[in-house]
Amino acid sequence: YNAPANEFVAGFIGSPKMNFIDGAKLGETAKTVGVRPEHLTVDANSGAWKGTVVHAEHLGADTNLYLDCEKAGLITVRIFGVYNAEPGSV
Template structure:
């Protein structure tokens, strides 16, 4: 299974970062949810679809703004067509 192309990838919301200028996935802010200690951003990304990014602390982002999300490569999981984790 080594080297097999992933059908899907998985990454937790807290293992993504955002930047207004560059990153892996260009997205549009759909909603920003301020939860006190955290902010959840909901982004509609061209390559990844609708994703949730969890940011520790307050992050101001208006709906319609462009942000780039980047997954932490050490915490990204790849899955084959059968749904099993790829190495």
């Protein structure tokens, strides 16, 4: 989980699955950047990746947000606890 041997293993282990982002879109030299959903945070007022909520999945103890980000594309963010967000919100 913490140090996967390859992209397949990184994407297979964990729920929701790891986000894979084209490094060039982020200005990185790496071909692909992998970020686990629980390692991302959401802030309506600031942040490096601006995005819009596509879907909010309320699971009781967790909230999964599916965001369309201008730099990273479609990503998943896992928030521990309840987070009120509606599709279309920024």
